Amino acid sequence: MHVLRMTKTFAFLLRQIGQVPESIPLTEKALEVSRRLEGYHEDLIDSLCEMADARNYQGRFDEARQLTEEATELARSLFGADDPATLRATHTYGVALRLCGRFREALPLDQENARQRELLFGPASFFALNTLNALSIDMRESGDYPGARDFQEDAYRRARSALGDEHPLTLRIARNLAVCRRRDGALAEAAKLAEETLRRFVARYGPDHFDSMSTATNVFVDLRLAGDFEGSRQLAEVTVRRFQQRLGENHAYTLLARANLAATLRALGAIDAAQEQEDDAARRLAESVGPRHVTALTVTIGQANTAYARLDFERAREIDEANLPVLVEVAGEEHPLTLSVMANLALDLRGLGRGEEADELQRKAVEGFGRVVRADHPWLVAARQRRRIECDLAPMPM
Structure with missing residues (x-):
């Protein structure tokens, strides 16, 4: 024994x-x-x-x-x-x-577990904070971006007070909070926290540790959203190589990083390179986690965006129309991802000259966003202004 x-x-x-x-x-x-x-x-x-x-x-x-x-x-x-x-x-x-990808099943499980761990170990204990971190991810991935951020801000304050800024769990909570801030539309605050967390992870573990690579993924997404496309590309390519070396070509997180890299390449106008990354990542993800997994579906949103960038509105429509009912079933009718596909599909239809259908879909998407995200959220603003919505992927703790 x-x-x-x-x-x-x-x-x-x-x-x-x-x-x-x-x-x-x-x-x-x-x-x-x-x-x-x-x-x-x-x-x-x-x-x-x-x-x-x-x-x-x-x-x-x-x-x-x-x-x-x-x-x-x-x-x-x-x-x-x-x-x-x-x-x-x-x-x-x-x-x-x-x-x-079964966030809605994990949510009540983690809610009860967090309650019991707080009672048993205390609200600022390692065990309670670890489950609170998990619970905020459930909330975020289930589509409650404002609630997840508010919840995680509180968990971060508790962790810093109880464990200190350099504790590994505090850093993991910080990484998750940075994603929550980004999904809630607070891009500058998200980027600042992600960069600081990456610096601390690299100092503690080195750049090839899973926590460092996951945080680097968040940072290069933030760089893209801030308009630093070249900086995003450089960090993304390094991060993808590290995932490939540590986890292998077919691991979901390697493929997730490649899909995020594709969005950066698309922003740089490298459409062929973006499509090559996305198509291969989408195929491998469908084989490894299944085509109905939210991660796989999010990659196909990028494929539709690449088709739209080529002015291939028919191909973009095919992808978005196929995605929409699956996301309604898997994530929910008013999940921000579902609404993003709805808004993008409106643009596809408009490109095909189907203006009345496009107007109706756009109206539904804008109204839906108005109920689930903050009034200044970038996705809601993009839907109102008839701009394409890019969705990112964030590695979750394993």
């Missing part, structure tokens, strides 16, 4: 310093041994959660979901809903659901 726990601890430390591939054989062995032992249920639950972390790193999100579902069911049956082991398993189950 001592050897098992030492093995798990060593694997955990390897993951924390970014040596995840080296940790995976140890984690697999620990789970194998834990399944054979009788009576050591907490060790089995812990091993299942750690194996799920490893599978997430490998991009095998559905396998991770199955492992965490098993861990959660086992913990609940043995210890009850409010035991620390159950809360740990439930937290990792929420992570897995989120990575599978």
Whole structure:
């Protein structure tokens, strides 16, 4: 038993310093041994959660979901809903659901888990703050951009006070807050926080650590939105190469970074290069996470934008019309992504000379945005002004 726990601890430390591939054989062995032992249920639950972390790193999100579902069911049956082991398993189950694109299922799970962790450990504890960070991602990806930002601003204040500015969890909360600010339309505030967080992650872990690469993705998106297209391209290309080297060509986060790079290339007028990145990323994502995953759907929004940039309004219409009902079902009728596709489809139809249909869609999109985002949100402004909406992708914690 001592050897098992030492093995798990060593694997955990390897993951924390970014040596995840080296940790995976140890984690697999620990789970194998834990399944054979009788009576050591907490060790089995812990091993299942750690194996799920490893599978997430490998991009095998559905396998991770199955492992965490098993861990959660086992913990609940043995210890009850409010035991620390159950809360740990439930937290990792929420992570897995989120990575599978099932944000609306993760949301109530994380809400209850956050409530119980705050009661058990305190509102400023590491465990409560970790779940609050997850909960704000659920809120954001479910489409509540203002609520997610307000919620995360509070979590960041708590983390800085309780853990300090340099604590890894504080930095991860800061990275998520930067994305929340961007999605809420506060672009300058988002960029400033993302750049500072990247500097701190690189100083702590180096540029090739997952946290550093994820934050760099956010920074090059911010640079594009600020109009620094060349600076965005340079950082994006470096970041894509790092993801390819660390996670592989087919990992969802490598493909996500490539899709964001494509938006920068499109802004630079490099339409052929943008299409090459997007088409390959879209194909690989559809194979790895499924064509109905929100990440895969967001990449196809970029493909429609590339077609529109070529003045191929018919191709843009085909993509946007195919996306719209799927997003309504997967994300919701008034999710900002759904409304973005609706506004873009109005432009496609206008380009094809179908003005009355375009006017009606534009009206619906503007009214919908008016109900779910702030009045000065860039996407709402773009919809009103009949400009194309670019949607970005943000890597989520694994």
